[in-house]
Amino acid sequence: MTFQQVYGYEPTVRYSAPGRVNLIGEHTDYNDGYVLPFAIDRRTVASIAQRDDRVLRVASAFDPSSVVELPLDELSPDRMDGWSAYVFGIAWALREHAGADLSDKHGFDVFIESDVPVGAGLSSSAAIECGVALAFNDLWELGLDRKTLARVGQYSENHAVGAPTGIMDQSASLLGEQDAVVFLDCRTLDTAVVDLALEANGLEVLVVDTRVEHAHATGGYKARRDSCEHGAAVMGVEALRDLSVEDLPRAAELLDDETFRRVRHVVTEDQRVLDTVRTLREDGPRAIGDLLVASHESMRDDFEISVPELDLAVSTAMEHGAVGARMTGGGFGGAAIALVDREARGAIAEAVTSAFAAAGYREPTVFTVHAAQGARRD
Ligand code: ADP
Ligand code: MG
Numbered sequence: 001m002t003f004q005q006v007y008g009y010e011p012t013v014r015y016s017a018p019g020r021v022n023l024i025g026e027h028t029d030y031n032d033g034y035v036l037p038f039a040i041d042r043r044t045v046a047s048i049a050q051r052d053d054r055v056l057r058v059a060s061a062f063d064p065s066s067v068v069e070l071p072l073d074e075l076s077p078d079r080m081d082g083w084s085a086y087v088f089g090i091a092w093a094l095r096e097h098a099g100a101d102l103s104d105k106h107g108f109d110v111f112i113e114s115d116v117p118v119g120a121g122l123s124s125s126a127a128i129e130c131g132v133a134l135a136f137n138d139l140w141e142l143g144l145d146r147k148t149l150a151r152v153g154q155y156s157e158n159h160a161v162g163a164p165t166g167i168m169d170q171s172a173s174l175l176g177e178q179d180a181v182v183f184l185d186c187r188t189l190d191t192a193v194v195d196l197a198l199e200a201n202g203l204e205v206l207v208v209d210t211r212v213e214h215a216h217a218t219g220g221y222k223a224r225r226d227s228c229e230h231g232a233a234v235m236g237v238e239a240l241r242d243l244s245v246e247d248l249p250r251a252a253e254l255l256d257d258e259t260f261r262r263v264r265h266v267v268t269e270d271q272r273v274l275d276t277v278r279t280l281r282e283d284g285p286r287a288i289g290d291l292l293v294a295s296h297e298s299m300r301d302d303f304e305i306s307v308p309e310l311d312l313a314v315s316t317a318m319e320h321g322a323v324g325a326r327m328t329g330g331g332f333g334g335a336a337i338a339l340v341d342r343e344a345r346g347a348i349a350e351a352v353t354s355a356f357a358a359a360g361y362r363e364p365t366v367f368t369v370h371a372a373q374g375a376r377r378d
Pocket of ligand 2: 211
């Protein structure tokens with residue numbers, strides 16, 4: 001299925017944006033903390049042609065039977081549902097959140113294709129949002145910068161789609177660079193691109209998608225957020241970001257055991273992100289393995305968001321010589337990553353697949369990702 005097959009003529013431009021993997025910094029975003037994602041070499045492509053009228057039409061290879069349309073004058077969250085909200089929501093958020101004047105703009109025909117796996121924790125949602133945001137910003141000549149577009153993507157996901165997510169995914173998808181990570185301070189929204197240098201070090205990142213659905217993710221995610229808020233309130237800070245590891249003994253005295261362990265994860269995870277950035281800059285990627293493993297253990301034992309499949313992926317990768325490994329994403333399923341020597345990649349992938357079979361788990365999908373350039377006009 002192509003733009004031509006859906007609309008009967010050729011598109012005039014193509015924009016694309018990548019999914020992302022979070023190297024380290026999990027459940028720190030809504031605590032005003034630090035994250036360290038990178039854009040991956042899996043992309044969502046938006047093929048576009050301008051229309052003469054003020055109608056937006058969208059179609060996706062994902063759902064080729066339906067073309068959905070909405071006049072620009074009727075943009076509003078209650079006029080959007082299903083996957084098309086990821087596209088219409090961007091136009092709406094450009095107006096509502098970024099103050100863009102769309103009153104004299106023309107519409108577009110848009111066709112979406114993607115090789116970012118959906119729902120695997122690699123943020124196919126940010127890929128679609130950011131590709132479309134960059135395209136509309138360019139084609140409507142709005143002049144917004146990429147950080148603003150990231151906020152537009154988040155605003156759309158929060159209010160048009162209705163998913164209460166942070167700004168990490170959009171920042172990675174818009175600001176990512178080849179063989180580099182995006183260091184993001186979720187309070188100030190300051191970002192810095194940090195060299196990952198995997199290529200020069202003969203390393204690769206292996207993704208193990210456990211294909212375990214985030215079945216209880218919604219309830220579990222909310223419970224974790226509530227614990228963090230409660231912990232911050234008892235400790236008298238605005239967000240857990242304001243605590244450091246030196247505050248943990250006092251936290252242990254003031255908090256119940258469960259809340260304390262939730263807080264300890266976030267506080268130590270923030271420190272691990274800072275340590276990872278420093279280590280990457282000073283000693284290179286081979287030196288970050290212990291930090292990745294410590295992050296996994298903290299999520300497994302303190303934050304309690306891992307599942308046996310993720311633990312098995314991590315322990316098997318480590319037993320077979322990975323430099324480091326951890327679950328990535330929100331938890332309760334989804335994917336793990338392993339930092340591996342390029343030559344060891346095949347053996348580690350096989351070992352993980354065999355271990356899953358031996359344990360009676362569903363066969364995982366294992367593939368390599370590279371840190372890639374963010375959203376662009378192709
Ligand atoms: P993730 O971001 O982890 O892949 P989400 O649930 O956040 O998972 O986003 C997935 C949703 O994004 C899909 O259910 C769909 O609505 C939308 N989406 C992603 N990619 C596409 C695509 N290529 N075409 C249409 N919709 C898409
Ligand atoms: Mg998503």
